[in-house]
Amino acid sequence: MKEEEFRPIAKDILQHYGLIVIEIKPKQGVLSPDFEAIGKNDKYTIELKEKDDDQEEFSRDLEVLSRGEFVEKSIPIIHRNTMSGIIRKGVKQILAHDPIGQSFRMLWLHSAGHNSSLHYERFHKTLFGSQILFSLNLPETTTCYYFHESAFYSWRNYLDGAILTYNNKAQLCINSLSPRVEMFRKSELVLCMCDGLCDPQKLEEHGDMIADCDIDRKKPDLVKSYLRNKYGLDHLQTINMKEISCTVAVSMDENK
Numbered sequence: 001m002k003e004e005e006f007r008p009i010a011k012d013i014l015q016h017y018g019l020i021v022i023e024i025k026p027k028q029g030v031l032s033p034d035f036e037a038i039g040k041n042d043k044y045t046i047e048l049k050e051k052d053d054d055q056e057e058f059s060r061d062l063e064v065l066s067r068g069e070f071v072e073k074s075i076p077i078i079h080r081n082t083m084s085g086i087i088r089k090g091v092k093q094i095l096a097h098d099p100i101g102q103s104f105r106m107l108w109l110h111s112a113g114h115n116s117s118l119h120y121e122r123f124h125k126t127l128f129g130s131q132i133l134f135s136l137n138l139p140e141t142t143t144c145y146y147f148h149e150s151a152f153y154s155w156r157n158y159l160d161g162a163i164l165t166y167n168n169k170a171q172l173c174i175n176s177l178s179p180r181v182e183m184f185r186k187s188e189l190v191l192c193m194c195d196g197l198c199d200p201q202k203l204e205e206h207g208d209m210i211a212d213c214d215i216d217r218k219k220p221d222l223v224k225s226y227l228r229n230k231y232g233l234d235h236l237q238t239i240n241m242k243e244i245s246c247t248v249a250v251s252m253d254e255n256k
Helices: 003-016 055-066 081-097 116-128 181-185 188-192 200-204 220-231
Strands: 020-023 035-038 043-051 071-076 104-111 131-134 142-145 161-166 169-174 237-239 242-247
Touching: 003 020, 003 035, 003 043, 003 104, 043 081, 043 116, 081 104, 081 116, 104 116, 116 161, 116 169, 142 200, 169 181, 169 188, 220 237
Parallel strands: 043 104, 104 161
Antiparallel strands: 020 035, 035 043, 071 242, 131 142, 131 237, 161 169
């Protein structure tokens, strides 16, 4: 599904939550977001962005499969510069429309294509700079938010949150570093989507971690040392996640 095809779906979802949605008509040579969404007490400026599969990579995979060969992949689920670029462009479009923050400023990041779940996870990690951690002092692995460089940190004064969607799933991510985070948490859209929130400060209450420090994120050992001291841990190590897949073409010809 292309971005222009998903746009009316996004509009319908916002209207379902009781918001009046105004599509912002783009002007030539002028940056602009997609929507203004207006509730009884709150107003949102929203830019929709979509990440689909890499068509060149998809074509290469089809060529390999057409030869009867396997396509094997091991893809890291990490912060991506591609996602950062998408987010950066979206924020600039929002700021061109609402430079002083008269509305809550949000991105809607939709993941499409065969690898939609992978795009979704990468968007999530790029927003939050999150990292899976393991400790001998804890009963299970945990997620640390802002462990790495993150879009929410970079744009903390300009971006209040983001809606992430793929297939039939949706999650509203709260930028807990925004100076308006408490107001945003009480806003109408957040309350409507309360069953699908990712709010680091709330998740910390249930065992996740937050790297709320000024340490250079290119020095992960220092970040881990900070977290050990903050949470009283003797041991802490990172676990890097990957999506591993193997694809083969299956012929439907009964004679083969």
